[in-house]
């Protein structure tokens with residue numbers, strides 16, 4: 001697993017301990033069934049709270 005580094009503050013993310021995890025609010029519309037994220041966890045940099053990923057990390061570099 002590649003290490004992650006926050007591009008904003010340079011905090012090295014070595015494990016989920018370095019991340020703040022928060023649940024994304026579900027976004028649902030009544031009629032048009034808009035769903036932006038569904039049930040996902042949002043991972044924030046513990047240093048600057050920059051969102052670094054949603055759910056599992058897929059892409060990097």
Ligand SMILES: [Zn+2]
Nearest residue numbers: 006009045048
């Ligand atoms: Zn950061």
